Amino acid sequence: MPSRTRERSTAARSGHQPERRCVGCGTRRPQAELIRFHTRKTEGEALRVVPDASGERLGRGAYLCPRLACLELALRRRGFQRAFRAAVELDENELRDALKNRPEDNEQRQVD
Numbered sequence: 001m002p003s004r005t006r007e008r009s010t011a012a013r014s015g016h017q018p019e020r021r022c023v024g025c026g027t028r029r030p031q032a033e034l035i036r037f038h039t040r041k042t043e044g045e046a047l048r049v050v051p052d053a054s055g056e057r058l059g060r061g062a063y064l065c066p067r068l069a070c071l072e073l074a075l076r077r078r079g080f081q082r083a084f085r086a087a088v089e090l091d092e093n094e095l096r097d098a099l100k101n102r103p104e105d106n107e108q109r110q111v112d
Ligand SMILES: [Zn+2]
Pocket: 022, 023, 024, 025, 026, 027, 064, 065, 070
């Protein structure tokens, strides 16, 4: 089934802003509204998910809405593992802290 009409209208509405999909809720949002995570190699040669706070944009990224609810969803659904296509390690507290640094949406505690 061709779905060109829908794709075109979506593109027009969002302008030229790149959109990324949240690894928690799966919603597509402008990249600027999402928190980016990437992986870093640990001493044990494992891949660890870390927030891309500095905007280095190294390697493959995973994106998350700045909401704790989405982080919980991502953890439950193994969204990070799927995004990085690897058995990545993650520190839940570190990821929660990354969201806490984005207070604008955190206060609302929205749950879909
Ligand atoms: Zn989300």
